[in-house]
Amino acid sequence: MPNKTIYVSDEDLPVFQRAQELAGGKLSTAISVALRRYVEMEEGRQEGYDEIIVKVGQGTGQKKRFSGVLLGEWGRTQGSRVEMFKVYRSRQGRYVLHLDRSPDWTDNSGAENWLEGLFSRGTWRTYLGLTDSTWGFIQGEATLDVVDTFEELRGKIPDEFYDLIADLANRPAVEDLDI
Incomplete structure (x- = not known):
């Protein structure tokens, strides 16, 4: 040697x-x-790829690292949760879906809806410091899913998001311009 x-x-x-x-x-x-x-x-x-570090699991979770390029991100609300979808193309040509779901917030004010709760007598008493506020949440979670083809993402992400990034899936991470 x-x-x-x-x-x-x-x-x-x-x-x-x-x-x-x-x-x-x-x-x-x-x-x-x-x-x-x-x-x-x-x-x-x-080659145009970045070091990507994402959190996976509940709470603080575990960190996962890979080399990839972000194709797009999409957010939506589902009930009292927010879901954030991010799709990456890895350096090896696979597709990575990172889904981060927020905590599920619940309001213990007893109101039927958030607007009613906002103007309720109990809420105003809390605003004025006359009573304690009560609320709770269920811990959010994040997942990482790796698939071999872009088509395997269908059904795993919202259809509108799939259509939006479908064209980006086969583009190179960096296009060299001769200008």
């Missing part, structure tokens, strides 16, 4: 030492992993 000499400045030495510790004592492993990730991300960036 060929040897490569890397010169490290005194101020960077602690970083290299920490990387070696994290890699189980093998600095070459740490450097190889870092360079692999750098090359992958830089090639993707040059």
Whole structure:
């Protein structure tokens, strides 16, 4: 195996030492992993792709990272929830759907609808600080779905959104102009 000499400045030495510790004592492993990730991300960036980080799960959830380009986003309300759809094309040509659903808010004012609740006697007493406000919510959630073809998104996203981004699905992430 060929040897490569890397010169490290005194101020960077602690970083290299920490990387070696994290890699189980093998600095070459740490450097190889870092360079692999750098090359992958830089090639993707040059091709027009971004590093995408999304939250998945309930509450704070877990973060997922991939290289992709955003094709579009669409929001709608469903009852007392807001749903936000984002569709990406990954660097490998797959399609990624990130769906973020807001918490389900409930109002305990006893009103039949929000307008009635806004002007109710109990609401005004809360506004004036004469009584405590009561409200609650059920935790929201976010999901990530990866499909091989754009057509597999049909039925997973609103039809209007599907039609809006269908034309974008096959376009390159970056178009080089000779101008």
